[in-house]
Amino acid sequence: MKKNINIAIVGLGQIGNHLFNELKTKKKDIELKTEKKINLIALSAKNKNKKRKFKINKKIFFKNPLDIIRNLNVDILFEVVGKSDGISKKIVETALKNKIHVITPNKALIAKHGDYLSKIAEKNKVNLEFEASVAGGIPILRTIKESLATNKINKVYGILNGTCNYILSEMEKNADTFSNVLKKAKLLGYAEPLNPKLDLNGYDAFAKVRILSSLSFHKKISNNKCLMEGIESIEYKDIDIASQLNYRIKLLGITELIGNRLFERVHPCLVKKDTYIGNVNGVMNAVIVNGKPIGESILQGEGAGPGPTSSALMSDLLSILRGNIKYPFGLPHKKRKKANVYNVNLYSNSLYMRLEVKDKPGVLSQITKLLAKRKISVERLIQMPDHKRKTASIVIITHKANEYNAQRCINSLKSNKNILKNPILIRLL
Numbered sequence: 001m002k003k004n005i006n007i008a009i010v011g012l013g014q015i016g017n018h019l020f021n022e023l024k025t026k027k028k029d030i031e032l033k034t035e036k037k038i039n040l041i042a043l044s045a046k047n048k049n050k051k052r053k054f055k056i057n058k059k060i061f062f063k064n065p066l067d068i069i070r071n072l073n074v075d076i077l078f079e080v081v082g083k084s085d086g087i088s089k090k091i092v093e094t095a096l097k098n099k100i101h102v103i104t105p106n107k108a109l110i111a112k113h114g115d116y117l118s119k120i121a122e123k124n125k126v127n128l129e130f131e132a133s134v135a136g137g138i139p140i141l142r143t144i145k146e147s148l149a150t151n152k153i154n155k156v157y158g159i160l161n162g163t164c165n166y167i168l169s170e171m172e173k174n175a176d177t178f179s180n181v182l183k184k185a186k187l188l189g190y191a192e193p194l195n196p197k198l199d200l201n202g203y204d205a206f207a208k209v210r211i212l213s214s215l216s217f218h219k220k221i222s223n224n225k226c227l228m229e230g231i232e233s234i235e236y237k238d239i240d241i242a243s244q245l246n247y248r249i250k251l252l253g254i255t256e257l258i259g260n261r262l263f264e265r266v267h268p269c270l271v272k273k274d275t276y277i278g279n280v281n282g283v284m285n286a287v288i289v290n291g292k293p294i295g296e297s298i299l300q301g302e303g304a305g306p307g308p309t310s311s312a313l314m315s316d317l318l319s320i321l322r323g324n325i326k327y328p329f330g331l332p333h334k335k336r337k338k339a340n341v342y343n344v345n346l347y348s349n350s351l352y353m354r355l356e357v358k359d360k361p362g363v364l365s366q367i368t369k370l371l372a373k374r375k376i377s378v379e380r381l382i383q384m385p386d387h388k389r390k391t392a393s394i395v396i397i398t399h400k401a402n403e404y405n406a407q408r409c410i411n412s413l414k415s416n417k418n419i420l421k422n423p424i425l426i427r428l429l
């Protein structure tokens with residue numbers, strides 16, 4: 001690689017702004033550690049005149065980011081716009097085809113087009129780096145790709161969305177409702193003010209799960225239908241009951257190979273309070289890797305925000321500057337096969353169920369009969385009557401139950417006249 005390296009940043013929002021400043025303030029440090037000279041020669045964002053946190057040189061500002069590639073000699077381009085398609089895909093694709101290394105924190109883009117883009121990168125012998133796309137500042141991708149390169153990984157799981165973890169932790173800490181805590185999260189900048197849906201419904205964590213699966217199991221990025229549930233319907237009541245049973249509720253992203261078949265899922269889980277993951281609270285993320293011979297390895301840290309995300313972007317930059325230019329997903333594109341998909345209906349898990357019922361004789365036996373019909377056996381059953389309303393909450397922890405049977409059972413419970421609300425079902429880890 002040549003000595004003088006030209007850099008461009010496309011996108012000057014929360015992350016791009018911070019990255020711009022990091023490149024300026026850490027220039028000497030980067031040059032010392034890589035023996036390269038770096039020059040920021042181009043910037044792009046939608047609006048040239050927008051007031052930004054740091055003063056930018058308008059002379060190197062491009063309204064159309066594709067003009068940077070057409071007109072300048074760029075070596076490394078940061079894509080920090082954030083769309084899964086459109087301009088983000090176009091700029092990354094064009095840069096790679098023009099033999100420009102690309103660094104991006106864009107999980108939506110990588111989860112959707114990572115295979116296609118990595119093929120172009122390999123063909124053009126440049127790198128596509130995306131450390132910041134999963135768990136922000138936690139160096140999980142490079143750890144899997146490099147430090148654990150010869151391990152046989154069979155499961156990766158963790159807390160991959162700081163917004164959801166913050167909301168669930170605050171609901172527990174302050175005995176508060178989901179909607180109140182969401183408002184607070186928006187004010188603090190932990191949840192997107194206009195559209196936090198993609199964080200809350202599990203979609204964001206799921207994009208990260210897909211990237212983790214691909215790197216961990218050396219497969220193409222899956223596009224399978226998967227088990228995806230968010231936290232929007234979690235009530236404080238369940239957090240409270242779970243707490244009394246010594247559990248916490250966490251939104252987990254889980255990917256594993258079961259009999260060589262890929263099983264990816266994102267859903268709320270009851271985790272024991274005395275486990276590591278049960279004590280990762282607030283906006284923190286944590287990722288646990290199970291592999292051989294490493295055993296269980298845990299990385300915890302800040303999963304979002306300009307500081308941690310820029311830290312991961314800088315590690316990608318140094319990796320490229322040091323000449324570590326190899327396959328984006330750890331092995332050649334051709335060698336990564338499509339994953340066989342695990343049939344979710346076969347999965348067995350212990351379950352937490354909460355049923356709001358009419359408090360009258362015979363209701364409990366109707367419920368236990370329905371459970372028995374679906375071969376779901378009860379480990380624990382708690383009944384909490386509300387004498388004034390003549391209702392009761394019934395909480396059931398089951399032994400391992402088959403997913404298909406559990407869903408059938410929930411459907412039957414939903415149509416039972418003595419059950420007053422849709423049953424709550426949360427899986428145990």
Ligand SMILES: NC(=O)c1ccc[n+]([C@@H]2O[C@H](COP(=O)([O-])OP(=O)(O)OC[C@H]3O[C@@H](n4cnc5c(N)ncnc54)[C@H](OP(=O)(O)O)[C@@H]3O)[C@@H](O)[C@H]2O)c1
Pocket residue numbers: 010011012013014015016044045046047048050063065080081082083087105106107108132133136303304305306309
């Ligand atoms: N925020 C986080 O904590 C975080 C954490 C991890 C990963 N990420 C990822 O980082 C990426 C950026 O996120 P962000 O929070 O920085 O987003 P953001 O604040 O919305 O910034 C997006 C930037 O893209 C620019 N842009 C939009 N359309 C453009 C176009 N056609 N041409 C050139 N520039 C265009 C915008 O320009 P204007 O400024 O002129 O509007 C803005 O500067 C996303 O992929 C996100 O998933 C973010």
